[in-house]
Amino acid sequence: MSEPLVRLENVRFAYGERMILRDISLSIPRGQVVAIMGGSGCGKTTMLRLIGGQERAVGGRVLVDGQDVGKLDREDLYALRRRMGMLFQFGALFTDMTVFDNVAFPLREHTDLPPELINDLVLMKLHAVGLRGAAQLRPGELSGGMARRVALARTIALDPMLLMYDEPFTGLDPISLGVIGQLIRRLNNALGASSLIVTHDIQESLQIVDYIYFISEGRVVAEGTPDEIRNTSDPFVHQFVHAEADGPVPFHYPAGDYATALVGGAG
Template sequence: MKKDNEIILSIQDLTVGYGKSIILNNISMDVRKKEIIAIMGNSGSGKTTLFKSITNQIPIISGKIKIFDQDIRLLPDKDLKKLRRKMGVLFQHGALFTDLNVFDNVAFPLIELTKRSSDEIIKIVLEKLNSVGLRAAAHMPVTSLSGGMAKRVALARATALDPWIMLYDEPFSGLDPISIGVIAKLIKELSNTLQCASILITHEMQESFKIADKINIIGSGSIVASGSPESLSKSEDPFIKQFINGAPTGPIPFDYPETSDFKEWLIKLRQQT
């Protein structure tokens, strides 16, 4: 049983990179039960890398990621697999199986990862679909769904195992304004129903500010601003103001910075000519 205000996910001084490039530098944050943390930042700032680090898909240079005080880097593979079952992931494009219908998509993790009976699986799947308003669409082929419906099916599948942590990767991308509002409402409701910790990686400002308890803005691989939506909205910091207002000029550069890898590549390219 998770206690009120309990820290479910803790990221401590996390540094991650590829080769010579440091993508995330000294990132720290805690996410508690029923808390929604929105991670924002310009393209290439490291949001997706953070997402992959939490799911242990990429190596960590230094720092720690703890789930219920368990350091994921120190867990044996068997225990890590068990822990991953407590993570629900809503992928940016849904990642539904197009050769399966709605019911079978949501049932998939229950069939593959549990030993529940057929009757139990039917009950759970219909409950999960009902929670996203699609119980009566259980029989439909995935290919017949609208973008918003497909996203809701993916959300039902992500919650099938009642996760402790929900990770949302650009949940609003490609959706019309009404669907964006529906998904935002569902994220908030599921956070309370599942009592899980939620991390929301998104560019959608308006709806995220409505449902998030805290906003962390990443810039150049570090957290440059952190606070409640209300406090950030009132901030006079030039970086925060540019990001929130979508201004084309300001501290956030448009040009991708030159790296040592680029310079080495350019020298070799010129040497070939």
């Protein structure tokens, strides 16, 4: 088996005093779609930022295509980022440009292609996400699901080797959600890329991904293929898959004794 495209080795990360990632090791094999799951605020998005080089790990290594992201200078990092695509939670489209110009943006910035060719490429990317007809609209005129599809077209404009998705399913209606899910899978296969999805939408993810990691309190607590995950007896995964309010992930934020707090009048 060839070397995985992305490998995290014993990665640790903290914002100031607050430890976010304690000891994470995982890998994304080439050509696969991998999901990272966990509750809100468990450090999933931080992982994407580490892989994209927007943050640097405190300990351990983040390897992308054999390069240690934490050690790259700005130029090499930008060279690497040209081969990565990241879809932000709410699309992050440039609001002062049309849909067409948004998708053309990376092409115009990084290539010297003639306008006719850029025009064709943009229309192809937009066609792939089903929004060729929306090329002249402004981001403000799009629904949430459409905006995310446009952002997806922009993300794949330069045919990246790695696609990263930050909560791609959040706030979408069931139809848009299914569309985005299918697009993630289809584009990954069509581009021969590898994809990393950070999400907490377990049902959608089980249908489209090859492998899932569960993160809790800065560690990988469970992993497996969708079939393994469905049939696991792991209490954390069980709680997550069945959306139970209480379990290994407690319902209550850590607090002192309840009775004492009520009688004593202080939290």
